[in-house]
Amino acid sequence: MSTLFSTYKIKSHTIKNRVVFPPFVNFGWSDDNGNVSEKHLAQYEAIAKGGAGLIIVEATCILKDGRIFSYQPGIWSDEHIENFRPITKACHKHNAVVLLQIHHAGLATRKGLSEKVVGPSAPEEIERSHALTVNEINQLKNDFIAAAIRAENAGFDGIELHGAHGYLLSQFANSVVNNRTDEYGGSHENRLRFAKEIIKGIKQATKSNFIIGYRMSGNSPTLADGIEVAKILDKENIDLLHVSHGGEKGIIPEVPSDFPNNWIVYCGTEIKKHVYTPIIVVNEISTPERASWLIDNGYANFTAIGRDILCDYEWVNKAQRNEKIDFCISCKPKCKRYVKPESCPIIIGKSRKEAL
Ligand SMILES: Cc1cc2nc3c(=O)[nH]c(=O)nc-3n(C[C@H](O)[C@H](O)[C@H](O)COP(=O)(O)O)c2cc1C
Numbered sequence: 001m002s003t004l005f006s007t008y009k010i011k012s013h014t015i016k017n018r019v020v021f022p023p024f025v026n027f028g029w030s031d032d033n034g035n036v037s038e039k040h041l042a043q044y045e046a047i048a049k050g051g052a053g054l055i056i057v058e059a060t061c062i063l064k065d066g067r068i069f070s071y072q073p074g075i076w077s078d079e080h081i082e083n084f085r086p087i088t089k090a091c092h093k094h095n096a097v098v099l100l101q102i103h104h105a106g107l108a109t110r111k112g113l114s115e116k117v118v119g120p121s122a123p124e125e126i127e128r129s130h131a132l133t134v135n136e137i138n139q140l141k142n143d144f145i146a147a148a149i150r151a152e153n154a155g156f157d158g159i160e161l162h163g164a165h166g167y168l169l170s171q172f173a174n175s176v177v178n179n180r181t182d183e184y185g186g187s188h189e190n191r192l193r194f195a196k197e198i199i200k201g202i203k204q205a206t207k208s209n210f211i212i213g214y215r216m217s218g219n220s221p222t223l224a225d226g227i228e229v230a231k232i233l234d235k236e237n238i239d240l241l242h243v244s245h246g247g248e249k250g251i252i253p254e255v256p257s258d259f260p261n262n263w264i265v266y267c268g269t270e271i272k273k274h275v276y277t278p279i280i281v282v283n284e285i286s287t288p289e290r291a292s293w294l295i296d297n298g299y300a301n302f303t304a305i306g307r308d309i310l311c312d313y314e315w316v317n318k319a320q321r322n323e324k325i326d327f328c329i330s331c332k333p334k335c336k337r338y339v340k341p342e343s344c345p346i347i348i349g350k351s352r353k354e355a356l
């Protein structure tokens, strides 16, 4: 049997296989106060029941004015603790380990959601943008730590810091965006200082068993930078590095022609060569064959399967039983779930069949 179904221990948590459900915002399902809904609960329970070993709950904002969209879940208030608890309980009921992705959009914060848009620097092209002062960075660090404590109180086994896709933490890491000349800009070490301080603070404030993961940009802006970023995070003894892309400012690396996955997965496999931290690779892995190839050959410790699990919650159970999976059809120009989850053609097809 493929090592895809072998266990992996992180701290005292045994993850029952190497399949991760990556963070996925359900556009339109949260209310304006950042509360998750019954739809979220049903979805995460189905994914846990379907066999995913590790579930990372979608980008959840640490501050109301750091959201990218008004309907993004929030963890900025103690009131969110009870709101999330049914999700953590449901995941645990089906033996899934569950993390919360904590997020601040930084310069990508949507117009109308906050008076000013903050980041490491203030680019001219972004209206109302403001370069964070050191005092403000310290305040934000405390907000990230408070969010992690709330996640722990809600029953999450850990958090994942969202440091990819061009949001606040990846804005700090990226030399194209971060033009600071103080201790938070310049060298890779300086650009990662904010992330390192958050990690240290979360470690001090949470139980020793609490998992700390980091979703990073493999190309920030280049793969060589991604490797440097990973090496710095590796020294912080975090528990998971989840390698995705760096958003618009990232430069796409060349991939050897015999590599059977895309460049984002390639970044993850290259980064793995330089660190001890367990690596999650992601993006269009899609099939059990491709996922197994990555794990069996030691290119990654975990494979994340996003859209394909959303199209078939039973992906893991079916893969294990060698049954037919309903795969995502990779809608173009982009996934229709960016508008609303219900517009996915696979989900529409399934609801029609159920109605017959
Ligand atoms: C609708 C949608 C929402 C997403 N939400 C998040 C998110 O909350 N946080 C995050 O880091 N990535 C997010 N992503 C990226 C996914 O986690 C994942 O990296 C991407 O879909 C590629 O994996 P896949 O090909 O297996 O789906 C989102 C992607 C889509 C299409």
Ligand code: SF4
Residues within 6 Å of the ligand: 307, 308, 310, 311, 328, 329, 330, 331, 334, 335, 336, 337, 343, 344, 345, 346, 347
């Ligand atoms: S909307 Fe299209 S791309 Fe997105 S999950 Fe559904 S089938 Fe896949």
